[in-house]
Amino acid sequence: MEDLQSETESVLCSIFAEVLERDSVSVDDDFFQTGGHSLLATDLLHKVRAAFKEPRYRKLPFSQIYRTPTAAELARWLEGAVRETAPTPDWSGGGPVPLNSQQTDMLVRHVFDPDAPGQHCTLGWRVEGALDLDALRGAVRHVHQRHESLCASYRLEEQAVAEPLNVPAPGVTALEAGTPDEASAVLHAALAEPFRLEEGVIWRVVTVAVGGHTSHLIGIAAHHIAVDGWSESILAKDLGRAYHAVLTNALVLDAPAPTMARIAAASIAPVDAAELEAQRAHWRTELAGVPALEYPAAPAGAAPCAPEVLEIPLPVGCLDRVERRAEELGVTPYVALLTAYGRALAEVTGQRDFGVGTPVALRGDSALDGAVACLIDVVCMRLRLTAGASFAEEAGRVAGTVRRAFAAQDVPLAEVVQEVNPPRDRRPPLFQNMFALQNTAAAELDLTGARSEFFRPAPFGLPSELVAEIWPFRAEGPYLVVSHRPDRVPADCARLLGRRLLDELDLLAVRDQPDPS
Known part of the structure; x- marks a missing residue:
């Protein structure tokens, strides 16, 4: 390993090695070319912030890891002149807190169509064994009181805001059905009931007894303005722990959940004005003229x-082989999967220049790890693929695109759209499809005295016309899920995309192949 140039570099190399689970890391090793990815980058961010808290160091935003991915570069940045950033407001005294860009868009959509279920996030479990409804109601009350996002008023004032309310928990709607198919339909209809965001009616819990009292479906619906994918496992864990406590007359010994004021303050990225302007310039150039x-x-x-939803189980060991191949290519698994998706979509549509939306978590502060909240934005990756190029060539270019996009993620999508100012019609601007590697923790609901199996109820709406997701951590194994709006994307097109993506992953896992076209 190279001689370390400073104490800062030495500490950073130790942190890099710990996060990457390596014996050692040199000052010039690129985090993302030595096994790092977005989830590990979040861990890296937390550890770096904890190690360099003194005022003489600059506070690290998540996006900076993508701009300076080596210990040497990051050390120079941390030790650079501290630049003035906008002061973080203090909302700890109570009152409303501002919503982020995605939440603001969700609230506007809700105001214009308050009865539409398209922004409902849903979770489901098949439960075998005794289910105590009174204990479940008690658990729901605990979770409701624990997470302010679930009992808040979301409203439009001079800006979009949320304010915690003292509103009762939603209770548990207990229904019955004679068959599993009937139970699924009953559950789906109950979860679709509208919310009233201004009044704090944010979420609900529904049970359906199937042909008796030992088999149930449990469903949760919550408006997306209050939860995101990261929140799902927190919600399930808290509900299971509270259920056990109520059932056994024990105390729930949870650490306090972050308040909405703490969440709002912690989710602000410490980025100075000059850097933000550089990020805006990147988007204006990168996305200019992106074709629909x-x-x-x-x-x-x-x-x-x-x-409509198409679920495709991935072959045993597929993602492990993709991860090994990605390491050989010096890219992250996400880049390899996005490249495979882009090549498959190009083959299906005949286009080689298009935008792909991908969700990003706004959880750069460790205080947000246990928050049930909507802390996401969407970044547009513009893929420009080349006919006849090998996978390795394409992956290298996609890696650069991804690196630059994540380095400019502090500009919210709504502002990016304003900066680029693409032609508008009824379709989503910049991108009409999304791809996501859903590698967050599974939503496991542990109910004392019963067995539960997670399932995803059919969605009521989609964030784009076409959404492809890789789910690595399902109990039954990894899945590819292709969801689409039939009024825009024909079912045959979605099925063909699924098959072509499987073909790309199979080729990727075996050897580098030229573009089949």
């Missing part, structure tokens, strides 16, 4: 309808 994605045989003038 056109699907083959897309129906013209079709009325909006419920999404």
Whole structure:
């Protein structure tokens, strides 16, 4: 290993090695080319902030890891002149707190169509064994009181704000059905009931007894403005622990959950004005003239309808082989999967230049790890693929695109759209499809005296016309899920995309192949 140049570099190398689970890391090793990815980068961020808390060091934003991914570069940045950033407001005295950009968009949509279920996030479990409804009601009350996001008023004032309310817990709606299919339909209808965000009606819990009292479906619906994918496992864990405590007359010994004021303050990235302007300039250049994605045989003038979902189990060991191949190529697993998705989508649509939306977590502060809240934004990756290029060549270019995009993620998507100012029509601007590696913890609901199995109820809406997701941590194994709006994306197109993506992953796991076209 190279001689370390400073104490800062030495500490950073130790942190890099710890996070990457390596014996040692040199000052010039690129975090993302030595096994790092976005989740590990979050861990790295927390550890670096904890180690360099003194005022002489600059406070590290998540995006900076992508701009300075080696210990040497990061040390120079941390030791650089401390630049003035906007002061973090103090909302600890109570009152409303501002919503982030995505939440603001969700609230506006809700105000214009308050009865639409398209922004409901849903979770489900199949439960076998005794289910104590009184204990479940008690657990729901505990979770409701624990997380302010679930009992708050979301409203439009001079800006979009949320304010905790003293509103009662939603209770548990207990229903019955004769067959599993009937139970699924009953649950789906109950979860679709509208919310009233201004009044603090944010979430609900529904049970459906299936043909008796030892088999149940449990469903949770919550408005997306209050929860995100990261929140799901927290919600399930808290509900299971509280259920056990109520059932056994024990105390729930949870650490306090962060308040909405703490969440709002912790989610502000410490980025100075000059850096933000550089990020805006990146987006204006990168996304200028990005073409809209056109699907083959897309129906013209079709009325909006419920999404359709295609679930495809991935072959045993597929993602392990993809991870090994990604390491060989010096890219992250996400980059390898996004490259495979882009190549598959290019083959299906015939386009090689298009935007792909990907969700990003706004959880750069460790205080947010246990927060049930909507802390996400979306970044647009512009893929420019080349006919005849090998996977390795494409992955290298996609890696650069991803690195630059994540380095500029402090500009919210809504502001990016304003900066780029693309032509507007009824379709989403910049990108009409999304890809996500859903590698957050599984939503495991541990109910004392019963067995539970997670399932995802059918969605009521989608954030884009086409959404492809890789779910690595399902109990039954990893899955590819392709969801689409049939009024924009024909079912044959979605199925073909799924098959082509599986083909790309299979080729990727075996050897580098030229573009089949």
